Amino acid sequence: MKITNRVLALLAFVAVAASADGQNAPSIATGRFSGSLRGSFMSGVSDVSRLSGNADISALPDRPGVFKVELRVSTSSAANGAAATNLLQWSISPGRCGSRIQVVLAPTELPALEVRTGGDADLTWQGPINLASNGSYQLVVFDKGTSQNNIVACANLKYSEPKK
Secondary structure, eight states, X not given: OHHHHHHHHHHHHHHHHHHHHHHTOOOBOOSXXXXXXXXXXXXXXXXXXXXXXXXXXXXXXXXXXXXXXXXXXXXXXXXXTSSSSSEEEEEEEESOTTSOOOOSSOGGGSOOEEOOTTSEEEEEEEEEOXXXXXXXXXXXXXXXXXXXXXEEEXXXXXXXXXXX
């Protein structure tokens, strides 16, 4: 009798957990993610506070799962080490700035931001990205490598529903 009650309790628990997972299942984002890039002190670069910019990631309405990424970066102190190279790699990762990077897109497979004379860079790219509307994401910019300690800027991405 006690074993039967335990089995029934376990089955009820599994059924409740399964229905809760179904309610919180990620849905493909159809709106826009945006955020402001700020210098990151994780990289060891001496003056990353002079790295700034914007990130806009918009779902293409006629192509589910495909997004247009627009990045603008300014390195107002490029000569003083804010950008050690003229090519900055980038990627998107779940979580907020400062959390461990688990890239959604491999930075080596994405076009780099090319820093022009004067310290500005911009980029527009379109492609498939696995982003959920109920997810939390960060866009990170790397210099001299693509590990956690090569991050020179980060933006917490905020989701906005599409306008109807």
